Amino acid sequence: MDGVVFDLDGVLVDSEQIWDEVRRRFVAEHGGAWTDEATRAQQGMSTPEWARYLAGLGVDLPPDEIADEVIRRMAERYAEGPPVITGGPEAVRAVAAAYPVAIASSSPQVLIDSFLVATGLEDLVKVALSSEKVAKGKPAPDVYLEATRRLGVDASRCAAVEDTTNGLKAALAAGMTVYAVPNPHFPPDPAVLERTTVLGDIGELPGIMGL
DSSP, X not given: OOEEEEOOBTTTBOOHHHHHHHHHHHHHHTTOOOOTTHHHHHXXXXXXXXXXXXXXXXXXXXXXXXXXXXXXXXXXHHTTOOOBOTTHHHHHHHHHTTSOEEEEESXXXXXXXXXXXXXTOTTTEEEEEEGGGSSSOTTSXXXXXXXXXXXXXXXXXXXXXXXXXXXXHHHHHXXXXXXXXXXXXXXXXXXXXXXXXXXXXXGGHHHHTTO
């Protein structure tokens, strides 16, 4: 193995529910209508993609304004520190002692950077990439392929750590070895999980990798 790429939301920060709450409230405030499939549909989408999706739910604002306001509200929720998952930063440090490490996330860059600074991981994580910087968000493999390219390694010789169906699909499509930490709030598709190594929590990762 030549590298390890971590997802952020649901793997290292417990933020999937916060994203859901903020988007739901924003849509309601701006005359839109949330749908049953909206939550899962947006998991893994890049910022431009989910902003267009919210506009499609009836929010009468341009997508760029939607993105700016939702991200501003998320940054406010992060102001006292991101909701770090217990054992997450420690797992990254343990893995980074053996392999080059990256983050490939659907979060905007400002929230990824906030997490890295808050946890003191900014010098250990060699690449921190938001899917807003690539053509398509998850479940497309773009963000994983670009993250491994920036690490200077081949995706097929790297591992990914993911929690949701769309994220797992993205890493698998990139040809990576995939470790799943199933999100308890939004459990992934069992058929997709079968193609991964399933962990009970992120703290198990170093041990299962033999570190």
